[in-house]
Amino acid sequence: MKGFIGARQTTLASEVSLTGTGVHSGAPVSIVLCPADGDTGLRFLLSNGDAEGTEIAADPRSVTGVTLCTVLGDGNGASIATVEHLLAALSGLGVDNALIEIDSSEVPIMDGSASCFVEAIDEAGLAELDAPRRFLKVLKRIRVEDAGAYGELAPHNGFHLDVEIDFDTKLIGTQRIEIDVNPGSFRRELSRARTFGFMKDVERLWAAGLALGASLENTVAIGEDRIINREGLRFSDEFVRHKALDAVGDLALAGAPILGSFRSHRGGHRLNALVLKALFADADAWTMIEAPRYREVRHAELSHRLAAANFAPERS
Numbered sequence: 001m002k003g004f005i006g007a008r009q010t011t012l013a014s015e016v017s018l019t020g021t022g023v024h025s026g027a028p029v030s031i032v033l034c035p036a037d038g039d040t041g042l043r044f045l046l047s048n049g050d051a052e053g054t055e056i057a058a059d060p061r062s063v064t065g066v067t068l069c070t071v072l073g074d075g076n077g078a079s080i081a082t083v084e085h086l087l088a089a090l091s092g093l094g095v096d097n098a099l100i101e102i103d104s105s106e107v108p109i110m111d112g113s114a115s116c117f118v119e120a121i122d123e124a125g126l127a128e129l130d131a132p133r134r135f136l137k138v139l140k141r142i143r144v145e146d147a148g149a150y151g152e153l154a155p156h157n158g159f160h161l162d163v164e165i166d167f168d169t170k171l172i173g174t175q176r177i178e179i180d181v182n183p184g185s186f187r188r189e190l191s192r193a194r195t196f197g198f199m200k201d202v203e204r205l206w207a208a209g210l211a212l213g214a215s216l217e218n219t220v221a222i223g224e225d226r227i228i229n230r231e232g233l234r235f236s237d238e239f240v241r242h243k244a245l246d247a248v249g250d251l252a253l254a255g256a257p258i259l260g261s262f263r264s265h266r267g268g269h270r271l272n273a274l275v276l277k278a279l280f281a282d283a284d285a286w287t288m289i290e291a292p293r294y295r296e297v298r299h300a301e302l303s304h305r306l307a308a309a310n311f312a313p314e315r316s
């Protein structure tokens with residue numbers, strides 16, 4: 001079943017499990033994606049270790065780390081790293097509510113993209129709930145600049161991304177993607193783009209106890225003058241597509257689908273978090289709106305389909 005963005009909130013129709021490896025810890029991880037009630041949002045539930053039973057909401061206030069990946073914590077030492085690709089899949093496919101049981105402190109990296117999470121969500125299916133869907137509507141431009149990088153959110157009727165990267169290697173160079181994000185475009189254009197890293201950085205990361213689970217199975221590795229992975233790239237501009245995927249995941253922390261346009265230049269997890277923080281710090285910059293109820297739509301019979309199509313461009 002394909003995801004959809006309709007007037008009512010959704011959750012998963014059934015539980016689904018995945019197992020994999022933490023890219024930073026190298027440790028095995030199991031997660032179970034579970035249905036949740038309306039207005040729950042996306043929440044992690046730690047299912048073993050000292051923090052067993054701890055819940056951590058996917059919320060900007062939970063962000064405790066933005067180096068290499070996005071880390072969420074409860075403020076008491078419990079944390080979950082590398083949440084962005086899973087949150088991107090849930091948010092990208094229009095899943096508003098889910099409980100994510102996890103037996104480790106890091107979401108598994110899978111193939112380095114969101115495609116395994118998309119497959120899992122497809123396997124579980126989506127269910128509509130009674131609760132009306134709420135959207136976070138951006139009311140004015142919010143811009144954050146950070147050492148030659150910038151990110152901004154601006155008013156827009158839909159969710160639009162404009163992401164540009166600029167790396168000083170001709171294997172990447174300058175790449176830009178502009179995309180209206182909905183379940184169909186997310187699935188086709190972004191979900192399969194893998195994370196990437198430079199071979200010259202690997203030893204430094206390993207020395208720091210990071211990237212212990214990184215391999216050619218889950219990372220596009222960039223050498224001096226070539227891509228090390230034998231299979232090559234999935235898209236010629238896979239790098240910027242992955243940055244856009246990361247942005248979808250980081251912006252899922254807003255807690256509701258965004259009606260706004262997000263633009264970033266040389267951005268990353270840190271900048272994405274700073275933009276959301278700046279948005280929420282300015283009460284005039286955003287508001288929550290509910291999706292219109294069908295019966296409130298004028299010319300009910302005819303407009304019903306139009307309204308549904310407007311919210312669900314990829315419904316079929």
Ligand SMILES: [Zn+2]
Nearest residue numbers: 084195242246
């Ligand atoms: Zn990523």
